[in-house]
Amino acid sequence: MFTRFVVTFVLSAMPVLAQNIDEGRQIFLQNCATCHGVSARGDGPMTGALTTQPPDLTQLNANNEGVFPRVRVVFRIDGRDPIMSHGGPMPMFGYMLDGKSAAMDAEDGTPILTSEMMVDIVSYLESIQR
Template sequence: MKHLLAVTAFIAGGAVSALPVSAQDADVGAALYENTCAMCHGGMGKGAGELADLLTVAPPDLTQLSKNNGGEFPMGNVISVIDGRKGVRAHGAPMPVFGVVFRPGGAGPGLEYGNEVEARGRTLSLALYLESIQAE
């Protein structure tokens, strides 16, 4: 129920509830993950990306988010980290380098006009993908 409320609040907060957002899909999220996260977090999300050894703070195992949160996926927290509202020490603040792609109103590939709907769809797609790779 918390998951549904977080997603509903996230979408409604952007006043997009009446608009279809086809990017809200774990498959889209998988492609976004591969292009923006895997270099540090690893292809399987376990924190063993190609750049992990170069970082001063080791990337976390993203497959353990639910386990580390009492068995429930922390959807609201994950969305807040992805879109830059909540900083992460390893990131130095909001999401680095690619954060603008996920920030509502940001610029970036396909977001030249600050397309908030698309940014929110990307953010939710990535969060749904991360939820789908949680360890049992």
Template sequence: MAAVSLALTAGAAQAQSAAGAEEYARACATCHGLTGHGDGPLAEYMSVAVPDLTTISAGNNGEFPLLDIIHVIDGRTGVRGHGSMMPVWGDRFEASAASEAGDYGAEVMVRGRILALATFLEAIQQQ
């Protein structure tokens, strides 16, 4: 029974990681680059330097601040990204999901997408 539970947990983690990588490629890579180093094709047009997302833990005493990153990605809590307007992904994700899932379902979908993104960023941290 424990082995089955562990296998299901590992499968869910892999699915979350794949979803996060896909979400990142769709929503973040144009500015932050495919590898997260801040070198996306639109980075040169930004008025502030696009941060290297692979060094978040290094800048935080080796710890990944998951909740802070969730708040930055979500943007609906008033926390803004890197000195200028970053897209408010929570609003954008919610708008795209509301018509198919309703208000409550959309919020569940938004939280899942943001968590997938945040855990993907945690996985690409350089040590």
């Protein structure tokens, strides 16, 4: 009960943030397109050097029963859910956790604590689902 109160208090003290999909697209192009491709379909120029091919990020909803897997996406990008790609973990972009704190709702409505930059990139990925 006390933990729920503390989390609620902390989240209520955080500013309400509107996601910036255009900024998320720019972050994606600068950091992710080399492997995932400009269109996010797993066809980046580095795919030939990778032992595990990057997934088509436009199919995350389709591969998750029509629900965008926000928790999985955040945790894979920030390294809380490590995955292997080119013989080691996918590059973790820890700097995306720097800066202003932010929260976004998980699929079940619980908050995911992260950064504004992460909210933007996840919002962009959610916007390109086919």
